[in-house]
Amino acid sequence: MVNNQSKLGYMWKFKTLYFLSxxxxxxxxxxxxxxxxxxxxxxxxxxxFSGVFGSPWVGFKHFERMFxxxxxxxxxxxxxxxxxxxxxxxxxxxxxxxxxxxxxxxMLYKKIIQTVMYAPHFLSWVIVSGIxxxxxxxxxxxxxxxxxxxxxxxxxxxxxxxxIRTILVGSGLWRDVGWGTIIYLAALAGINPDLYExxxxxxxxxxxxxxxxxxxxxxxxxTILFLLKIGDFMDYGFERxxxxxxxxxxxxxxxxxxxxxxxxxxxxxxxxxxxIGVFKSVVGLTLLMIANxxxxxxxGESLY
Amino acid sequence: MTRFLTRAGVLLTTFALxxxxxxxxxxNEGGNATTAPTATNNGAGTVDEKKDPVKFSISMRTLNVxxxxxxxxxxxxKYVKKLEELTNSDLxxxxxxxxxxxDKMVQMFATNDIPxxxxxxxxxxxxxxxxxxxxxxxxxxxxxxxxHGKDLLAFIPEAAWDRMTDDKTGNIYxxxxxxxNPSRRATWIRTDLLEKAGKEIPTTVEETLEVLxxxxxxxxEQPFAGRQNFKYADxxxxxxxxFGYLNQFKLFPDGQVKPSFFDSENMKKAIQVYKTxxxxxxxxxxxxxxxSSDFRSNITSGKVGMWSMNANxxxxxxxxxxxxxxxxxxxxxxSPVGPDGSGGYAHYNPVTRSYLINAEAKDKAADIVxxxxxxxxxxxxxxFSYGIEGEDYxxxxxxxxxxxxxxxxGTDKMRYxxxxxxxxxxxxxxxxxxxxxxxxxxxxxxxxxxxxxxxxRGIEFDPRLEALIQNPDLNPxxxxxxxxVLEKVLRIVYGKDSLDSFDQVLxxxxxxxxxxxIKEATERYNSKENSFE
Numbered sequence: 001m002v003n004n005q006s007k008l009g010y011m012w013k014f015k016t017l018y019f020l021s022x023x024x025x026x027x028x029x030x031x032x033x034x035x036x037x038x039x040x041x042x043x044x045x046x047x048x049f050s051g052v053f054g055s056p057w058v059g060f061k062h063f064e065r066m067f068x069x070x071x072x073x074x075x076x077x078x079x080x081x082x083x084x085x086x087x088x089x090x091x092x093x094x095x096x097x098x099x100x101x102x103x104x105x106x107m108l109y110k111k112i113i114q115t116v117m118y119a120p121h122f123l124s125w126v127i128v129s130g131i132x133x134x135x136x137x138x139x140x141x142x143x144x145x146x147x148x149x150x151x152x153x154x155x156x157x158x159x160x161x162x163x164i165r166t167i168l169v170g171s172g173l174w175r176d177v178g179w180g181t182i183i184y185l186a187a188l189a190g191i192n193p194d195l196y197e198x199x200x201x202x203x204x205x206x207x208x209x210x211x212x213x214x215x216x217x218x219x220x221x222x223t224i225l226f227l228l229k230i231g232d233f234m235d236y237g238f239e240r241x242x243x244x245x246x247x248x249x250x251x252x253x254x255x256x257x258x259x260x261x262x263x264x265x266x267x268x269x270x271x272x273x274x275x276i277g278v279f280k281s282v283v284g285l286t287l288l289m290i291a292n293x294x295x296x297x298x299x300g301e302s303l304y
Numbered sequence: 305m306t307r308f309l310t311r312a313g314v315l316l317t318t319f320a321l322x323x324x325x326x327x328x329x330x331x332n333e334g335g336n337a338t339t340a341p342t343a344t345n346n347g348a349g350t351v352d353e354k355k356d357p358v359k360f361s362i363s364m365r366t367l368n369v370x371x372x373x374x375x376x377x378x379x380x381x382k383y384v385k386k387l388e389e390l391t392n393s394d395l396x397x398x399x400x401x402x403x404x405x406x407d408k409m410v411q412m413f414a415t416n417d418i419p420x421x422x423x424x425x426x427x428x429x430x431x432x433x434x435x436x437x438x439x440x441x442x443x444x445x446x447x448x449x450x451x452h453g454k455d456l457l458a459f460i461p462e463a464a465w466d467r468m469t470d471d472k473t474g475n476i477y478x479x480x481x482x483x484x485n486p487s488r489r490a491t492w493i494r495t496d497l498l499e500k501a502g503k504e505i506p507t508t509v510e511e512t513l514e515v516l517x518x519x520x521x522x523x524x525e526q527p528f529a530g531r532q533n534f535k536y537a538d539x540x541x542x543x544x545x546x547f548g549y550l551n552q553f554k555l556f557p558d559g560q561v562k563p564s565f566f567d568s569e570n571m572k573k574a575i576q577v578y579k580t581x582x583x584x585x586x587x588x589x590x591x592x593x594x595x596s597s598d599f600r601s602n603i604t605s606g607k608v609g610m611w612s613m614n615a616n617x618x619x620x621x622x623x624x625x626x627x628x629x630x631x632x633x634x635x636x637x638x639s640p641v642g643p644d645g646s647g648g649y650a651h652y653n654p655v656t657r658s659y660l661i662n663a664e665a666k667d668k669a670a671d672i673v674x675x676x677x678x679x680x681x682x683x684x685x686x687x688f689s690y691g692i693e694g695e696d697y698x699x700x701x702x703x704x705x706x707x708x709x710x711x712x713x714g715t716d717k718m719r720y721x722x723x724x725x726x727x728x729x730x731x732x733x734x735x736x737x738x739x740x741x742x743x744x745x746x747x748x749x750x751x752x753x754x755x756x757x758x759x760x761r762g763i764e765f766d767p768r769l770e771a772l773i774q775n776p777d778l779n780p781x782x783x784x785x786x787x788x789v790l791e792k793v794l795r796i797v798y799g800k801d802s803l804d805s806f807d808q809v810l811x812x813x814x815x816x817x818x819x820x821x822i823k824e825a826t827e828r829y830n831s832k833e834n835s836f837e
Contacts, residue, residue, distance in 0.1 A: 048413055049439035070816050071777070138589055159592050159798060246532065247791040248592050248798060263776045265407060268431055 042274040062275035071254070079255040082241075083233045085169045091229055093173055094180030095222060099210060101181060102188045114185075117178025129243035132171050133158065164249040172240060187221045188214065223301035231288040234280045256280055357388065358671035361396040361419035362659070363412065364724075368402045371720035383725060386692055390683065391675050406432045413441075420665035421672060426655035427467050428477055429767035433660070437470060437477050442660045443669055444475035452673040453479070456728065459680040466836075467655045467766070478658035479676045485732045485751055487759035489649035490615035491539055491639040496631050497522060497609050505637050509543050509577060512610075512640040516586040519609035528581060529611035530591025531599045533784050534793075536612050537591070538649065540577040542760055543642035544570040547650045548785045551764035551836070553825055561763060561825040563780065565789055565810075570642070572806055578797045592794055606632055612639075612649065615755055616733045618747040619708075620715050636750040639758055648758030650783060656731050679728040688726035689736035691717075708741045763829055764836045771824045775817035788813060 011018055037052075042062055044055040066072060097117075104110040120128070135141050138154035148154065157163045195213050204212065238257040245253050256276055264273020288303075296302040366372045375381060378397050388395055398419055400408050405425070409432040412418060418441065424430055428437045436442060449457055456479060457465075464480040493515075498505065501518035519527035531537040541547050548565035556562050565571045581587045588594060594602075602608050604621060606629035613621065615636055625632045639647040659676060661669050678684055690697040690706045697706040709715055722734040733751055738744030772779040777788040784790065792809040795801045814822075 047439070048410075048434050049436070049441065133593060154589075156590055156592075156798075159590065246592050247787065247794045248800075250787075250791060265410070266431070267773055267776055267779070268410065268434060269773070 039274060039278050041271050042278045044271055046271040046274075048268075048270070058271075062272045063279065065272065066276055066279065074251070075254050075256060075259050078252060079234055079236060079257075082165060082168060082236050082255060085165060086172065086236065087226075087229060087233070089169055090173050090176065090180075091226065093177045095184055095218070097177055098181040098184035098188060098218075099214065101185065102214065103206065103210075114178065114181070117181070119178070120175045121179035123175065125237075125239040125243050128171055128175050128240075132167065132244070136167070158244065158246065159248040161249045161252040164244065164253045168241060168244060168253065171244075183221060183225065184218060187218055191217045219299065220301050223295055223299055224303065227288065227291055227295060227303045230291040231284055233287050234284050355392065357392045357394040358668055358675065359394040359396070360421060360665060360668050360672055361398060362421040362423065363398045363400055363409075363419045364423050365400045365405050365425070365657075366402045367724055369720050369724045370716045372399065372724055373402075383691065383721060386687070387725065390687060391678050393671070393675050410434045418662050418664075420662050420668060422660045422662065424478060424658045424660055426480070426653040426658060427766045428470055437660070441663060442477050443663045443666060444473070444477060445479070445661065445669075445673065446476050448669055448673045449476065449479075452670055453677045455677050455680050456673075460728075461654070464654045467653070468658060478660040479673075479728060480655040481657040481728045482730055483652055483654055483656050483732055484730045485756050486651040486654055486761075487648060487755040488614050488616065488652050488732070489536070489612055489759075490636045490750060490755055491610070491612055492618075493610045493635055493637050494608075494632060495635045496633040497524060505635075506640060507638065509540060509640045509642060512539075513577070513580065513586070516581065516610065517584065520584070520586055524609045525607040526588050526602060527586045527609045529594075529599060529603055529608040530581075530587035531594045531596070532592060533790060534578075535596075535783055536599065537587075538783070539612050539639060539647075541574045542649050543577075543640050543647040544574040545642065545644065545646075545760050546571040546574050547760060547762070548780055548789060549650050549762075550768070550780050550782050551653070552650055552760065552762035552780075553764070553829075554762055555829065559826070560822055561829045562822050563786070563789075564762060565785065568807055568810060572803055573642075575793055575796050575806065576803060578793075579799070579803070582797050583799075592798070604628060615747055615750050618750070619738070619741060619743040620719065622743050623710050623715065624712070636746070636754065638754055646758060646760075648755070648760060651759045651761045653764075653782070657727070659727065676728050679726065684726070685729075685736065688721055688729070689734055691721055706737070706740065708737060708744070761837070763825075765825065765828055766836065769821055769824050769828070771817060771820035775821070778813060778817055778821055786813075788816070 041052060041055065043057060043059060044052070045058050045061075046052075046055045069075075101110060101113065104113070123131075135143050136157040138144050138156045141154075143157070144154040155163075157167060191213065196209055199209050199213060234256060236255055236257060238261055241253055241255055241258050242261065245258065256279075260273045260276050263269060264276070292302050292304065372378055378384060378399060379395065384395060384397065387393075396419070400412075400423075409422075413434040413436055418436075422433070422436075422442070424433050429435075445453075460480055460482055461484065464482045465476060468476050468478040468480050470477055493505070497519055498515065501515070501522055503515050503518050504511075506512040506515045516527035528539075529537060534541065538547060544567075546565045546567055548563040552564045553561050554564045554567070556566065578587070582589070582591075588602075599611075600621075603611055603613075604624040606625060618634070618636060622634050625634065639649065641647040661672055665672070686704065690704060693699060693704075697704050699705070709718060718737060722737060723731065733744075733747060735748070738748050768779075778786045780786045785793065789809055792801065792806060796803055796806060
């Protein structure tokens with residue numbers, strides 16, 4: 001009783017803070033938790049007009065159908081490969097770039113570079129694909145003109161499945177690498193300059209300073225961002241892949257997201273699409289939990 | 305569920321408004337469906353009517369019509385106003401974006417935000433209606449049509465009504481717009497180039513290839529216009545009768561009903577033609593990524609010698625090409641014929657658009673049917689062909705005098721009036737406008753005397769075969785081969801696989817669910833269940 005009273009009193013004392021948190025809580029409730037219940041349609045034969053409560057339950061039928069699909073292994077492989085490439089390149093590139101930018105001493109020059117590199121982030125994927133299609137075109141593309149100087153025949157990059165992953169990862173890198181540096185630059189700005197001064201007095205050069213001061217200071221941010229990235233490992237994004245897809249490269253570019261769109265939404269198989277979505281989320285969650293545990297053990301940094 | 309969804313939707317949108325300024329990503333779901341263009345109360349009250357105008361909402365696909373897509377508010381358009389005045393109605397048009405038609409329609413059904421009149425695209429089981437007919441969302445129209453739609457019943461042919469009739473109940477669920485000549489696509493050629501090359505109009509596949517080679521020698525950049533997925537570039541599949549589209553199933557000598565590409569001998573010949581064109585540079589090397597807008601601009605900027613397009617585009621595309629290349633002359637020619645002596649393109653569904661009435665709009669249904677009944681009247685024909693009297697045309701001695709516009713703005717407007725806003729008509733071509741210009745007359749002649757004799761017809765199933773729905777890779781579109789086959793054909797054309805490997809894809813087709821497709825198709829064909837020929 002007493003305990004309860006003091007709790008209420010405690011809450012009353014900080015009523016403004018609690019009040020302020022309401023919109024945030026509502027946001028998660030409405031946009032993140034309520035939609036979770038929609039996932040039950042993965043276990044139903046969902047009918048748009050009968051709704052969740054009227055549609056018949058079918059157990060794991062849609063999951064079985066997904067696993068037995070003849071192309072499932074290939075689609076999963078593409079999804080995982082693209083996710084891995086993305087972590088390998090798109091995740092590390094901003095770190096390297098931020099470190100390099102940090103070494104630029106001329107403020108104006110640095111600001112200009114930063115702005116130029118942010119810009120592509122604001123282009124939609126449709127536009128990005130338009131630019132890349134233009135650059136890669138075998139008849140008029142810049143890239144083919146350039147390799148033409150070395151006597152190489154034009155290559156139809158988008159019409160060849162062996163280039164598509166490079167194009168996908170490369171275009172993503174081009175679009176988002178500048179944007180990704182923001183958070184690292186902020187972390188770098190927070191490092192106490194005294195540390196560098198002290199190191200300099202001890203005779204450390206720029207390379208040693210980076211290795212022994214900058215990198216360790218960045219590590220917590222890197223770990224957290226890496227864990228977040230792992231969380232949506234399977235979420236390569238629908239749009240960026242879809243805009244580059246054509247029948248000639250689909251063998252290497254079909255991923256779960258694009259398959260969900262085609263099989264699920266285009267053919268109105270909501271339950272099937274949801275089943276694939278649930279599978280994706282479960283894999284994502286598992287990966288996140290594994291990575292989090294490993295990270296906690298290894299570095300002491302973790303999400304939760 | 306629907307009520308739950310509505311409530312959730314209301315909650316979502318309210319909340320979306322609250323968090324909108326924070327720019328979070330969570331709001332995308334609520335934003336799409338619920339913010340369809342809202343009703344704008346127009347000032348219809350200015351005209352004193354005997355009876356209050358019937359007020360109803362209607363969803364309409366924009367169909368890439370520039371006039372509609374650029375309009376700030378179509379409900380305020382003067383032609384819509386005039387239409388309302390003529391029919392004593394008060395329309396609330398909700399536009400559905402052309403390219404996201406199916407997705408947006410399904411969202412509309414999912415959020416239970418259905419207008420009084422829903423525009424479908426032909427047939428009652430199309431994916432855009434999301435199974436609404438079977439679930440009792442729409443009103444059966446038989447009695448209403450008997451009473452208020454006599455002109456419609458007289459004007460629209462039986463075949464089109466058949467598509468609007470539910471086989472199980474025998475009820476008519478929609479008012480169709482018809483295409484009386486289902487052979488709409490045509491082969492186009494630049495006759496000025498043909499003359500320069502000193503060639504005759506080609507009739508066979510071989511002659512066509514010769515002409516294309518001659519074009520190449522003249523320096524034409526793309527003798528034949530290729531396009532992604534062979535859309536509007538399927539001329540040679542037509543010559544060999546191997547389209548394999550949704551309405552192109554065929555009865556094979558073994559008694560089974562299969563997609564037409566199972567005629568592997570002819571299919572290989574057709575693929576070989578494309579391969580030859582690709583190898584000799586008679587089509588763009590990157591045609592696999594050419595989209596519709598590039599396709600059009602390639603043609604209208606004069607880079608192309610021969611192509612395929614809907615014949616009714618002749619006046620407009622012709623005018624645009626002439627603007628860019630003054631010497632250009634276009635003609636519609638008979639499509640190249642294959643070994644069986646015929647050719648042409650896949651026939652269209654006789655229903656292009658249809659209008660279904662929401663069961664909840666029962667009270668207005670009679671007036672809505674009257675509204676559509678007016679669409680086939682002479683008054684309607686005059687209005688939708690020429691526009692508003694005194695503004696778009698003059699009446700001299702009791703005869704309407706109309707000038708056919710030639711500029712982009714004018715042609716856009718005509719397209720909107722003749723084709724988009726005229727909701728129920730024979731949409732083959734507009735007689736009144738076309739007969740006023742040379743290119744229009746040329747087009748009418750092509751439709752009546754040439755296209756009506758060509759084209760490929762097959763067996764079609766509506767509703768779609770269940771086995772196709774279960775296997776998206778085997779499911780063809782109305783004018784595209786199934787992804788599995790299309791992929792293989794492109795690989796062969798691009799030289800990645802050999803021509804003989806086409807037989808493998810047929811094996812693959814069968815093993816990946818094709819056996820079920822053929823079994824179901826044969827059964828349904830034999831029992832005449834929802835199959836059209």
